[in-house]
Amino acid sequence: MRIAQIAPLSEAVPPKFYGGTERVVSWITEELVRQGHDVTLFASGDSETSAKLAACTPEGLRLLGYRDHTASHLAMLHQVHRRAHEFDILHFHIDLLQYPMFEDLNHKCITTMHGRLDVPDFMPVYKTFTGMPLVSISDNQREPMPPNVNWLSTIHHGLPAQNCPYSPEAKGGYLAFLGRISPEKRPDRAIEMAIRSGTPLKIAAKVDKADQKYWDEVIEPMTHHPLVEYIGEINEDQKKEFLGNALALAFPIDWPEPFGLVMIEAMSAGTPVIAFRNGSVPEVIADGVSGVLCETMDDAVAAVATVKTMSRAGVRRHFETAFTAECMVKKYVAAYEQLLSARDSVIALPGAASFAPHYGEMNGSARPAISIAAMPA
Structure with a gap:
């Protein structure tokens, strides 16, 4: 054609x-x-x-x-x-x-x-x-x-199946937040998950002009906690290592997400996703297989322990069956x-x-x- x-x-x-x-x-x-x-x-x-x-x-x-x-x-x-x-x-x-x-x-x-x-x-x-x-x-x-x-x-x-190199283990042991700093993406929830579970969090995200006030007044002060590291906007190559080495992707959204591309990017690396049940999330994440679906913050904190026992090979298989470019x-x-x-x-x-x-x-x-x-x- x-x-x-x-x-x-x-x-x-x-x-x-x-x-x-x-x-x-x-x-x-x-x-x-x-x-x-x-x-x-x-x-x-x-x-x-x-x-x-x-x-x-x-x-x-x-x-x-x-x-x-x-x-x-x-x-x-x-x-x-x-x-x-x-x-x-x-x-x-x-x-x-x-x-x-x-x-x-x-x-x-x-x-x-x-x-x-x-x-x-x-x-x-x-x-x-x-x-x-x-x-x-x-x-x-x-x-x-x-x-x-x-x-x-x-x-x-x-x-592409080879987009993020698959890793059978999380080398970094941190939660990853990737994308954009905005109220609907709820980076504040990701920070709370990290602090309450005692797990490091790395935030790789851009701040649009429309969200500058939210960053200045709400999120930036929260990044001063010793478990939280703000990296800023990263490129494609950096993202592969960032996701592949993470214990889990934190996807604590509070809006009707149309898809959530970062979820399948993480899954392609074998990295499970801790996600709030909004928008497309239940269509993308197989609960207990490629991640954990959460209703409350208590669920999300508990999920940090759950993902440590999940099979990263199983996460990768779920990606390969449904979310490749082919x-x-x-x-x-x-x-x-x-x-x-x-x-x-x-x-x-x-x-x-x-x-x-x-x-x-x-x-x-x-x-x-x-x-x-x-x-x-």
Whole structure:
């Protein structure tokens, strides 16, 4: 297939530091190329890929200091629309801006929803542009959405099996907190877990401007405890060692996490996850196998002792069965094929040239329901 991957322009693909969506786009792109597909990646010019790169900005916009990325994304989408005839599939990873511009091309478009979907500001778009085929990254992510959106499939993230070297033992013996300092990520809970259990905690996380006050007033004072070490933002290579040497990943979230990429990154290294039961967490963590699901802080503190007895080989096996890039891309290719099959079946109907399919759940066969929309050849 000829496939366009359209990435956010905030970070390079893959990102130099923090950037979960861009990292997933890289894994999808590289695995599609490995499987023999003709892939073009629309991304920032400092991206690195084995696909054809269509550079839409010189560098990732965050590192360039851009605050508002809307204009750059609109310019990229204009380029994608002009070249749309070159591709069988247009796969978007940029949330909302493509909905009106690509309404005439819904029959070859897929949008993966990478963020939280319970933001009221965005609902007018979801309710208006119902033809765009959507992929959720967890079943839980879908819950706030209107009932008539066009879900194609749920596809959990996956990463290359060799991404984090597997270690049969925790060499560092510390709890790891990785990602972003913010109230919903609850680094304060991770610190409490460490102090109450008497276990060292290392925090590798960035502080966005929006969360600076939270860091200054709440978290930074807590990092002065002798069991707590704040490392700051780390790169991809540093992250592998950071996760691989940890006793467990602390994932004490307090929000409807759409997926939680760091959970499967830890699992790939054989590192179990201590996670609060929110959002996607129960879909990702097999309780007692790849981690411990918690309801309360007492549960989380007790889990620190539990993970010491868990099989890191078992954690790794759970990752290999469900969360590799190969697993993920097989599901995306099936979704692409469903999209194309549904389109072809509608076009084949007498007098159906001006109609486009609305898709049911992916169940091995396309189930198009006819809805009025322009469908160019």
